[in-house]
Amino acid sequence: MTSRLAARRLALTAAHTGAALAVHAPELADGFAAALPEAADIVGRRLRGALVREGLTPAGPGDRWHAFHRVEYAEAGADDPADLLPRRLAGNAAGFAAELRNAVVNLAVAMARQRPEPAGDPDHAAVAGERLAVAGHNLHPCGRTRLGWDTGDVLAHDLEAGHTRLGFLAVRADLHLGDDVGAALREVYPQVPAAPAGYRVQPVHAWQRDAVLPVRYRDLLDSGALRILAGELDAIPTAALRTLLLPVAADGSRRYVKVSLDIQVTSTRRSISVASTRNGPAVSVLLHRLVAEDPAADRLLLLAETAGAAVPVGSGRDMGAILRDGLTGRLRPGEQAVPGGALPFVAAGLVGQFAASTGRRDDAGAAAAFLDAYARLVVPPLLRLTLRGVALEAHLQNCLPTFTAGVPQRLAVRDFAGLRLHPGRLAAAGHEVTLWPGSVIGTGDPDVLRAKIGYTAFQAHLGELIIRLGESHGLAEDAAWRLVRAVVDETYAGPGELAAQDHAAFTAATVPHKALVRMRLAGAGDEYLPVENPLHAPA
Structure with a gap:
């Protein structure tokens, strides 16, 4: 692929989006065009770093290296990110190139739509905070990929839209599997339609209802086994897109509902497996039991998945729904929840608050003290859970740390679909959970368990924070990782063979890194590569 041809293909993709904006949102057209070069540069810089990190292209002189073999670039070095892909790259290179261009144009749309929004209750404030991370996932070059949506869909349902709609299906009872999510919603949202006799009400994303179900399940709709109901709830899209924040309920609380959304974001189509709908509530109960036994039980706040259901027809993934608790009413006076995706953008301000409230100067010393306090909030409970058989998917997108005057207080964790459970470790700790047959979250391999928490908590989460504190406060990375x-070391100070094994794995010379580009090229499953570990050197 020549550079000229690659640039032309991006230009065609951008022209298509620009034409759609001219019709549906002409006020965004100029901002979109102005944002395109920066959007292409952001996607290209992330791709360039990933290609080097994963050994797909060689490093160059002057590369800025960080922990875990991460390299950052000041510029992409190509007008079209797809032009950075090596020639004769094995696997789905052409498809991946299309994903990159899709990410560029949707990022440009998002940048053109960015507007400050006053925060409301803690849940509303968290969604507003997520919009700071306009590029999406902090490591993935395709954080803004929206394959399956056209520009009109993006305008109607993406994060920056600020609103979307939750629809409802009547599902014949013999086709419904799991909890009565519709009835649970109706208890606190009287506008949710009642179920006809012999049916259950199932929530569904409005786009999924209108664009997917009539095509794939026309026979069930025609026969009456599925009925599209007239009622809707207004909702707010979160950064996860398929997870929607619902209005304040009749009891004053806020809830989220995670619904199937058959579009590709980053590496994954965002439908929901039957296993996720059935495991979520059971795993939530298990996690609450485990956290209650932890010495730092008051420092972990779980957003429980209270009900889940699926319609196991077709792929079984197109009509899943999971109900989740919110934050509102659960925070202490003065406590502020920050969505993890926004943490890199507000960390400097938090250090300033931390310095003022602890009587420190706002300098590298204050940043080090802040990081120490934050690591003591995040690391011990997560590692102790792993020791007992649960590796949470603790990347920035799933975490909402809380602060009071900049001082870390609690770690709220949401979305349990991507965690890993080790039945042997759970049994040794006196716990068990019955998972849906074939669930990918269960593993008997401790390396798989440790890779999950190691990549998400250390590399994607703390690694990002440390880089940003270096930029804002001059905090040296080697000192930060010490x-x-x-x-x-303190977390694993007690005796025990498993503790020694985990400690050795997390402080080994190399650790597994999730190879995001190689995964897209292969098109299936997680793939890891060894990278140098900054935790290897003793403190």
């Missing part, structure tokens, strides 16, 4: 290593 602080984290000290917390790891």
Whole structure:
């Protein structure tokens, strides 16, 4: 693929989006065009770093290296990110190139739509905070990929839209599997339609209802086994898109509902498996039991998945729904929840608040003290859970740390679909859980368990924070990782063979890194590569 041809293909993709904006949102057209070069540069820089990190292209002189073999670039070095892909790249290179261009144009649309929004209750404030991370996932070059949506869909339902709609299906009872999510919603939202006799009401994303179900399930709709109901709830899209924040309920609380959305974001189509709908509530109960036994039980706040259901027809993934608790009413006076995706953008301000409230100067020393306090909030409970058989998917997108005057207080964690459970470790800790047959979250391999928490908590989460504190406060990375290593050492200070094994794995010379580009090229499953570990050197 020549550079000229690649640039032309991006130009065609952008022209198509620009034409759609001219019709549906002409006020965004100029902003979109102005944002395109920056959007292409952001996607290209992330891709360029990933290609080097994963050994697909060689490093160059002057590359800025960080922990875990991460490299950052000041510029992409190509007008079209797809032009950075090596020639004769094995696997789905052409498809991946299309994903990259899709990410560019949708990022440009998002940048053109960015507007400050006053925060409301903690849940509303969290969604508003997520919009700071306009590029999406902090490591994935396709954080803004929306394959399956056209520009009109993006305008109607993406994060920056600020609103979408939750629809409802009547599902014949013999086709419904799981909890009565519709009835649970109706208890606190009287506008949810009642179920006809012999049916259950199932929530569904309005786009999924209108664009997917009539095509794939026309026979069930024609026969009456599925009925599209007239009622809707207004909802707010979160950064996860398929997870929607619902209005304030009759009891004053807020709830989220995670619904199937058959579009591709980053590496995954965002439909919901039957297993996820059935495991979520059971795993939530298990996690609450485990957290209650932890010495730092008051420092972990779980957003429980209270009900889940699926319609196991077709793929079984197109009509899943999971109900989740919110934050509103659960925070203490003065406590502020920050969505993890926004943490890199507000960390400097938090350090300033931390310095003022602890009587420190706002300098590298204050940043180090802040990081130490934050690591002591995040690392010990997550590692102790792993020791007992649960590796949470603790990347930034699933975490909402809380602060009071900049001082870390609690770690709220949401979305349990991507965690890993080790039945042997759970049994040794006196716990068990029955998972849906074939569930991918269960593993008997401790390396798989540790890779999940190691990549999400250390690399994607703390790694990002440390880089940003270096930029804002001059905090040296080697000193920062020595602080984290000290917390790891203290967490595993007690006796025990498993503790020694986990400690050795997390402080080994190399650790597994999730190879995001190689996964897209292969088109299936997680893939890991070894990278240098900053936690290897003793504190």
